[in-house]
Amino acid sequence: MYLLPNYCKKVGLTLFIPTATVNLINGFIHGYNNGSDSTKIPELVPFDVMGITIFSDSFFEITALISAIGLLIYALSKDEKTDEFIIRLRMEAVHLTFFISLLTIAFLLLFNVKTNLDALYIIELQIIIFLIAKKSKKISASPSTSEGYEQ
Amino acid sequence: MNNNIKVERARHGLSQTALAEKVGVTRQTIYAIETKRFIPSTALAFKLASVLEIEVDELFELEESDWEE
Numbered sequence: 001m002y003l004l005p006n007y008c009k010k011v012g013l014t015l016f017i018p019t020a021t022v023n024l025i026n027g028f029i030h031g032y033n034n035g036s037d038s039t040k041i042p043e044l045v046p047f048d049v050m051g052i053t054i055f056s057d058s059f060f061e062i063t064a065l066i067s068a069i070g071l072l073i074y075a076l077s078k079d080e081k082t083d084e085f086i087i088r089l090r091m092e093a094v095h096l097t098f099f100i101s102l103l104t105i106a107f108l109l110l111f112n113v114k115t116n117l118d119a120l121y122i123i124e125l126q127i128i129i130f131l132i133a134k135k136s137k138k139i140s141a142s143p144s145t146s147e148g149y150e151q
Numbered sequence: 152m153n154n155n156i157k158v159e160r161a162r163h164g165l166s167q168t169a170l171a172e173k174v175g176v177t178r179q180t181i182y183a184i185e186t187k188r189f190i191p192s193t194a195l196a197f198k199l200a201s202v203l204e205i206e207v208d209e210l211f212e213l214e215e216s217d218w219e220e
Contacts, residue, residue, distance in 0.1 A: 085180035085189050143167070143182040 008077040015070025019063040026060055064120050071127045089141060093133035100129055153212040157185050159203040174198045 029041045044055040053059060079086060108115060117125075160170050167185075171178040174195065183189035184199075191199065200207040 081177045083176040083180050084192055084195060085183050086177060088189065138179065141179045141183055141188070143178070 003082070004073065004077045006078045006080055008073050012070045012072070012074030012077060016067050016074060017070075019067035019070065022063050023060060023067060026055075068120050068124050068127075071124055075127050075130055085141070086138070089137045090134055093130055093137055096133045097126055097130040100133075101126055152187065152190050152217055153214055154184060154187070155205075155210055155212075156181070156199065156203070159205055159210065163203060170199075170202065173202045 026044060029043055033040050033043070046053050046055040046059070048054070107113070156170075160167070165173070167178045167181045171181045175198075176195065180189065180191075180195075184191055196207050196211060200210045203210065
């Protein structure tokens with residue numbers, strides 16, 4: 001299995017955190033203002049920096065794409081220590097993510113749930129499910145002191 | 152698959168962490184092998200046997216159930 005070097009985790013996080021934060025704030029403002037009739041939060045006002053319009057619609061599309069790429073780089077980077085067992089846990093997490101995605105799609109189709117989630121968010125959600133599954137598998141594979149790992 | 156890693160590790164006075172470092176794996180891997188949750192590759196089995204100064208077939212032993220899979 002080809003994985004990126006461990007330092008790419010930092011690269012991925014550096015791309016993901018600021019871009020995801022900007023999108024989260026923008027999404028919260030839009031969601032709040034659409035849901036509330038009385039009080040409105042002031043929207044992020046677009047402005048130009050060296051010919052690039054910050055906080056425009058295309059700006060948010062690009063930052064959403066960068067955050068997904070950052071998360072993907074993080075997920076595809078090696079852990080600090082990787083061996084055959086850790087790779088197996090990673091594969092099990094991929095299987096689990098696949099089945100959860102399949103069940104979610106089946107649920108949406110069977111119950112005719114209409115959702116306006118775009119493809120980029122679905123990909124990000126899948127990567128987050130994968131990271132949670134991998135972490136929980138690693139934790140469950142770690143010996144507790146009651147099982148005497150240092151015996 | 153049965154294994155005597157825990158016994159051999161104790162004979163050498165090695166913790167799971169120390170053995171893991173010597174063979175270049177994580178301690179989760181040693182724990183998973185000892186508790187029969189993971190069967191190591193041939194290369195790792197030979198590395199473990201080498202560090203624990205024992206033959207591979209003395210370290211690992213097939214069970215009846217291994218023939219049924």
